[in-house]
Amino acid sequence: MTVQSVDTAQPLALPLARPRESFRLLWRNTRGQRSFVWLVGIAGLLAAVAGLVAPWMIGWLVDVLLAAGVGGAEQTPAAADADAAAGTAGGPGANAPAAAVWWAAAAVAGAGLIAAACAWAGQAWLARAAEPTVAGLREAVMDRALRIGSSRLDGTETGDLVSRVAEDAREVSQAATTVVPLVVQSLFTVVVSAAGLAAVDWRLGLVGLLAIPMYWTTLRWYLPRSGPIYREERAAFGTRASRLLGGITGARTLRAYDAQGPELERIHAASAQARDLSIGVFGFLTRAFSRNNRAEAVVLGAILGAGFLLVSAGYITAGAVTTAALLFHRLFNPIGALVGMFDQVQSAGASLARMAGVVSLPVPERTARLHGGTLELADVSHTYDDGTPALHDVHLTIGPGEVVAVVGTTGAGKSTLAQIAAGLVAPTSGTARLGGVELVEADPGSLREHITMVFQEVHGFATTVAENLRVARPEADRTTLEAALESVGAGWVAHLPQGLDTEVGEGGYRLDPMQLQMLALARVALADPQLVVLDEATAEASSAGARRLDIAAVRVLEGRSGLVVAHRLSQAVAADRILVMSAGRIVETGTHEELRAAGGHYAELSRAWFGG
Numbered sequence: 088m089t090v091q092s093v094d095t096a097q098p099l100a101l102p103l104a105r106p107r108e109s110f111r112l113l114w115r116n117t118r119g120q121r122s123f124v125w126l127v128g129i130a131g132l133l134a135a136v137a138g139l140v141a142p143w144m145i146g147w148l149v150d151v152l153l154a155a156g157v158g159g160a161e162q163t164p165a166a167a168d169a170d171a172a173a174g175t176a177g178g179p180g181a182n183a184p185a186a187a188v189w190w191a192a193a194a195v196a197g198a199g200l201i202a203a204a205c206a207w208a209g210q211a212w213l214a215r216a217a218e219p220t221v222a223g224l225r226e227a228v229m230d231r232a233l234r235i236g237s238s239r240l241d242g243t244e245t246g247d248l249v250s251r252v253a254e255d256a257r258e259v260s261q262a263a264t265t266v267v268p269l270v271v272q273s274l275f276t277v278v279v280s281a282a283g284l285a286a287v288d289w290r291l292g293l294v295g296l297l298a299i300p301m302y303w304t305t306l307r308w309y310l311p312r313s314g315p316i317y318r319e320e321r322a323a324f325g326t327r328a329s330r331l332l333g334g335i336t337g338a339r340t341l342r343a344y345d346a347q348g349p350e351l352e353r354i355h356a357a358s359a360q361a362r363d364l365s366i367g368v369f370g371f372l373t374r375a376f377s378r379n380n381r382a383e384a385v386v387l388g389a390i391l392g393a394g395f396l397l398v399s400a401g402y403i404t405a406g407a408v409t410t411a412a413l414l415f416h417r418l419f420n421p422i423g424a425l426v427g428m429f430d431q432v433q434s435a436g437a438s439l440a441r442m443a444g445v446v447s448l449p450v451p452e453r454t455a456r457l458h459g460g461t462l463e464l465a466d467v468s469h470t471y472d473d474g475t476p477a478l479h480d481v482h483l484t485i486g487p488g489e490v491v492a493v494v495g496t497t498g499a500g501k502s503t504l505a506q507i508a509a510g511l512v513a514p515t516s517g518t519a520r521l522g523g524v525e526l527v528e529a530d531p532g533s534l535r536e537h538i539t540m541v542f543q544e545v546h547g548f549a550t551t552v553a554e555n556l557r558v559a560r561p562e563a564d565r566t567t568l569e570a571a572l573e574s575v576g577a578g579w580v581a582h583l584p585q586g587l588d589t590e591v592g593e594g595g596y597r598l599d600p601m602q603l604q605m606l607a608l609a610r611v612a613l614a615d616p617q618l619v620v621l622d623e624a625t626a627e628a629s630s631a632g633a634r635r636l637d638i639a640a641v642r643v644l645e646g647r648s649g650l651v652v653a654h655r656l657s658q659a660v661a662a663d664r665i666l667v668m669s670a671g672r673i674v675e676t677g678t679h680e681e682l683r684a685a686g687g688h689y690a691e692l693s694r695a696w697f698g699g
């Protein structure tokens with residue numbers, strides 16, 4: 088049994104991590120991949136810098152051509168300086184403009200190749216960094232989810248926890264491999280191009296800054312609207328899909344009643360709604376981008392206007408203005424992409440915060456070692472987090488080798504008692520001890536060695552039968568596994584397609600509930616604990632199967648103490664003592680004969696079950 092840590096002092100809702108904690112967790116999980124993270128950064132920076140070459144070269148070319156008198160333009164003083172720098176001063180020869188064009192073309196092509204190589208390498212390195220990081224993150228969440236108190240897992244938080252481990256991990260993983268590369272590349276391009284713009288001329292750089300408030304206004308307009316619109320569209324897609332599926336699966340019934348018409352109308356209505364919403368989303372995106380385009384047109388116009396004045400005043404060359412305008416133009420796509428991806432980044436950030444929230448849950452230190460002995464529950468009461476009372480002042484002692492059965496109506500508190508006896512749930516008041524040591528303080532490994540619990544719903548892990556058994560004892564060899572199976576009468580495993588190596592669980596060989604229960608009992612034999620807690624372990628099987636399971640349970644209990652939650656009275660008859668529970672209390676105690684003679688609840692149940 089995997090004994091989970093117990094912490095009753097937790098608040099009910101699973102927490103969300105703050106952005107800083109989320110980032111720290113993410114960074115911690117990049118351990119081992121950091122060199123790839125840096126390489127991604129360097130490749131992104133190089134690609135962005137290589138992207139500066141084209142605007143720069145075109146600006147230079149403009150100056151060279153102007154200096155050469157191509158287009159009949161007059162040379163400004165600043166152009167003359169540039170000319171000197173370009174080595175074409177003193178009157179260009181006939182070949183100078185042509186050579187400059189060739190040089191510029193070669194530089195642009197070279198830079199393009201470098202940018203492409205960097206983008207390709209960056210993408211490959213990012214995959215190397217992101218996949219193990221997200222896998223580590225998922226494992227960290229899973230690890231914590233398995234170690235926090237099982238009372239939390241059984242409560243209202245289960246769904247939340249499952250969605251954090253499954254959906255949020257998928258969201259983060261998708262973002263890491265699709266959105267993050269684009270965001271990183273866009274950010275580098277924006278920063279490097281803006282720096283390039285300021286380096287060309289600080290005055291033009293200042294004019295370029297005008298774009299920031301304009302983009303900001305677009306973002307403020309876009310963000311609050313985008314989330315609800317996309318959510319509505321996704322919900323409409325979901326409705327359409329389920330309507331279509333319902334129509335297909337129910338086709339025979341619809342035909343039988345000749346009721347296709349109304350169902351088709353409903354499908355049509357759902358499709359029309361999804362279509363209209365998609366058109367609306369398209370319109371919304373167009374409006375968002377047109378706002379961006381407006382900002383870009385205004386600022387580009389301002390840069391050209393300011394450039395005209397600066398060139399006229401002789402401060403800069405026409406080539407510099409060309410470079411500045413092209414650099415500003417380079418911002419358009421990445422900024423558009425950043426705005427478009429903002430809500431995806433936000434949603435991935437929210438998922439990361441939810442995952443980090445699980446990892447931040449404290450797992451209390453438990454160090455006490457158990458040494459076996461008598462199980463003693465004293466004054467035990469339990470109320471679940473949602474306020475449901477389950478147990479009231481329960482006293483129970485199970486000595487070494489003693490088997491106690493618990494019977495009672497549904498909701499009487501049997502399972503709660505079993506989980507407290509197994510150390511899986513901490514009672515809200517009172518104590519549960521084994522050999523004088525409190526179970527809630529016992530080291531999980533020590534608890535696992537001494538107490539094993541079998542639940543009614545036995546899980547078959549998607550792996551081989553052998554690995555399913557090794558959950559209880561990882562080092563067990565095949566002979567040990569076979570002996571354990573034999574001891575519970577599960578010889579049928581040898582007749583499975585690949586015997587112990589048969590894959591079971593999701594997608595594998597389908598084991599029936601009785602077979603799964605037998606594997607669970609074989610696990611108990613492998614774990615070899617002092618105390619076994621069986622919670623309705625045979626309730627699901629058919630009567631023939633139930634008899635075989637009863638025998639297996641009796642064998643597993645031989646030489647051990649046991650607490651058996653018995654749904655069928657036949658399970659309780661052989662017990663040394665029987666407890667009858669009602670509304671969270673133990674109302675009768677005794678052997679089968681004593682309780683029958685007493686004429687109380689048990690006698691009534693017994694008459695109904697066995698007759699007479």
Ligand SMILES: Nc1ncnc2c1ncn2[C@@H]1O[C@H](COP(=O)(O)OP(=O)(O)OP(=O)(O)O)[C@@H](O)[C@H]1O
Nearest residue numbers: 241242471475476477496497498499500501502503
């Ligand atoms: N995780 C939980 N969160 C909140 N309430 C719970 C939880 N588990 C059980 N309860 C409630 O506690 C009470 C006792 O339940 P428990 O499962 O211990 O009874 P039981 O005798 O084992 O019932 P059954 O035979 O149906 O399994 C019931 O009212 C039940 O609804």
